[in-house]
Amino acid sequence: MYREEVVLENKTGLHARPASMFVKEASTYKSDINLIKEDQKYNAKSIMGLLSMGAAKGDVLTIEAEGEDEKEAVNSLIEFIKNLKE
Amino acid sequence: MKGLGTSPGVGIGKIFLYKEVKLEIKKNNVDDFNLELERFNKSIEKAKTEIDELYHITKKDVGEKEAEIFLAHKMMLEDPEFIKGVEEKIKGEKINAEWAVEETANAFISLFENIEDEYLKARAADLKDVSSRILRILLNKDSVDLLSIYEKSIIVAEDLTPSDTASMNKEMVVGLVTELGGRTSHTSIIARTLDIPAIAGIENIIDRVNHGDMIIIDGDSGEIILNPTEEELDFYREKLQREERLKEKLKDMVGKETKSKDGHKVELVGNIGTPSDIDKVLEKDGEGVGLFRSEFLYMDNDSLPTEDKQFEAYKEVAMKLQDKPLVIRTLDVGGDKEIPYLNLPKEMNPFLGYRAIRVGLDRPEILKTQLRAIYRASHYGNIKIMFPMISSIDELREAKSIAKEVRESLKEDNIPFSDKVEIGIMVEIPAVAVHAKAFAKEVDFFSIGTNDLIQYTLAVDRGNQNISNLYNQYHPAILRLIKMTIDGGHEEGIWVGMCGEVAGDKKLVPILLGMGLDEFSMSAGSILGARYIIRNTSKEEIKSHIDRVLNLSTATDVENYIDENILK
Structure with missing residues (x-):
């Protein structure tokens, strides 16, 4: 199990296009990946999970992964969130 | 019954009542x-x-x-x-x-x-x-099959889903009527793309009509006629035939040269606001782009777009156009276009204020980044640069010297760019039209921006409803300024185009041709219609009318003259 924290800085948060791009990125990894917001877990490979999470600018998220590529997955998703512009 | 016409044209057929099962x-x-x-x-x-x-x-x-x-x-x-x-x-x-x-x-x-x-x-x-x-x-239920519609039908539904519109028989569906939706809803967009008339926003229509009844819809007016009389049917059948003949004529225009009846060639190009708009222009056989508004890169953003992001956007369009011309207008912010993060002050008279090139010259780092991106993209196509809102030669020289600096820095960095990039200006301030010859000495082309030219010449805020009747493109003074700009440009041997709404105005296209306009740039939807007009107009013949038109007293006189003597 590998986990790391990140703060959402972009305007849209994890909604709309950013959310679907995030799911696509997460789905390229074999590990089980979860996003944790306020102790609630959401499946990072589920567009519905992410949309119902409603993460907005300023939220602190934890990304945790378990599996053969867990470290790679978490690092790249953290990077993805930091690079969100819209 | 009347609703909101969301896709133009007439449709006549039987009602296919589509109720969700x-x-x-x-x-x-x-x-x-x-x-x-x-x-x-x-x-x-x-x-x-x-x-x-x-x-x-x-x-x-x-x-x-x-x-x-x-x-x-x-x-x-x-x-x-x-x-x-x-x-x-x-x-x-x-x-x-x-x-x-x-x-x-x-x-x-x-x-x-x-x-x-x-x-x-x-x-x-x-x-x-x-x-x-x-x-x-x-549940093993068949879907109500829109694919099996076998006679000319108009679908009446609460709303249509993407699955519905994808599966319907496009050969037989001649109209769409929905209770929900507006101009930008899914059904309307698809209807316009498929060129099927559509009307939206008619409450409870599915409870008020019967499957199989005759119906006429007019997507231009939003009018719906249920169980029409023979007279009504005749009237609309004729209208439909006229439309179809016109459509055929326009389809015929694809692949044809834009040449007047007496053999004068002009350039017919499109206006675009985002890279994806280019597909529509090419589909309508546009010969290039006469105005690429670069504002989209700056709007809906938290900060200034980077050089790379801009470069990618310009390059994408340039490559799609291959060697066809692409005129990129540098940032035209201010006036009615706001970009929050630039923190431009609120002004009493924004249209006469801090906008367009005035911002670019005051904050040259913004203009430099954009020009670098444009020059880099010029390596991949036939790009031209256009400065908006130039009012004096001094501004023009300053903008050109920034462009020169950019070229030199790219050379130093060993980044390739075309050395044939033409530099032109929008002619949208009356002062430039009046003094066109002097400006023409220092640029490679003019493009007349009629929307602003009209508003500045007639002192009419084009967004103000109370005075919108004063905004008139047929005003003889406007036509005179256009003529002065074309003549001033030609005296110095540069080409003159137009990228405002007027360039596609059915009545004015012949006049502009007669005045000698070299390039007509308009929204994609107007291109084929303009080509049809140009191919059926003799430039030399119109030329002989120009003096008389310019000497008319009122806008109404101009319109009447064109109707009676030119369009005939």
């Missing part, structure tokens, strides 16, 4: 939930196959962008939260698959609908579409 979902307790799990998985597989098919049909018939919606549908079908939700319900409550699908989907739908977000509301609609597909498969 109410699927009755009952809750059943089951002993063997494994059977239900298997039914559920099979229905998902079948739904995926159906959606793949719709994706391919839509991609072929309508376009790749419109087909993307089905990729989103597929993503929902494959969504682990959704699948898990349904499966857990089946196992946990020992219930039938239908009930589990309905409950799970509804939970998500109400979740999405309750958040104030357009995107999520649209996803709620997608999920409804997807879940009713699964339910229909589970």
Whole structure:
């Protein structure tokens, strides 16, 4: 199990296009990946999970992964969130 | 009855009443939930196959962008939260698959609908579409088959989903009438793309009409006639025929040269606001782009777009156009276009204020970044640069010297760019039109921006409803300024184009041709119509009318003169 924290800085948060791009990125990894917001877990490979999470600018998220590529997955998703512009 | 015309044209046919089949979902307790799990998985597989098919049909018939919606549908079908939700319900409550699908989907739908977000509301609609597909498969019900429509029909429905519009028989559907929606709703966009007349916003129409009755719809006016009389049918049949003849004529224009009856060639190009608009221009056989508004790169953004981001956008368009010309206008901010993060002050007279090139010269780092991106992209196509809102030669020289600096820095950095990039200006301030010859000495081209030229010449704010009757492109003074600009440019041997609405105005196209305009730039939809007019007009003949037109007293006189003597 590998986990790391990140703060959402972009305007849209994890909604709309950013959310679907995030799911696509997460789905390229074999590990089980979860996003944790306020102790609630959401499946990072589920567009519905992410949309119902409603993460907005300023939220602190934890990304945790378990599996053969867990470290790679978490690092790249953290990077993805930091690079969100819209 | 009257609604909102969302796609133009006349449609005459029988009503195909499309009511959503109410699927009755009952809750059943089951002993063997494994059977239900298997039914559920099979229905998902079948739904995926159906959606793949719709994706391919839509991609072929309508376009790749419109087909993307089905990729989103597929993503929902494959969504682990959704699948898990349904499966857990089946196992946990020992219930039938239908009930589990309905409950799970509804939970998500109400979740999405309750958040104030357009995107999520649209996803709620997608999920409804997807879940009713699964339910229909589970219940072994046929869909009401819009593909099997076999006679000329007008579909009347509450609203149509992407699945509906993708699967309908496009040969036989000659109109769409919906209770819901507006100009930008899915149904309207598809109708315009497919060139089918459509009307939206008619309350309760599905309860007021009968399947199979005759109906006439007029997408221009939004008018609907139920069970029309013979006279009404004759009237609209004739209108329909006229439209079809015109469409044929315009279709004929694809691939033809833009040449007047007496052999003078002009350039007919499109205006675009984003890189994806270019497809429409090429589809309508535009010969290039006469105005690429660069504002989109700056709007909907938290900060200034980077050089690389701009470069990619310009390059994309340049490469699609190959050697056809692409005129990029540098940032035209201010006036009615706001970009929050630039923190431009609120002004009493924004249109006469800090805008366009005035901002660029005051904050040269913004202009430099943009020019660097444009020059870099020039390596990949036939790019020209155009400065907006130039009012004096001093500004022009300053802007040109910034461009020169940029070229020198690119040379130093060994970054390739074309050395043939022409530099021109928008002619939208009367002072420039009046003094055109002097400006023409220092640029490679002019492009007349009529929207602002009219507003500045007539002192009419084009956004002010109270005085909108004063805004008039047929005002003889406007035509005189246009003529002065063309003459001033030609005296110095440069080409003169026009990129405002007027360039595609049916009455003025012949006049502009007669005045000697070299390039006509307009929205994609007007291109073929303008080509038709130009090919049927003799430039030399119009020339002999120009002096008389310019000496008329009023805008109405101008319009009447054109109607009586030129369009005939």
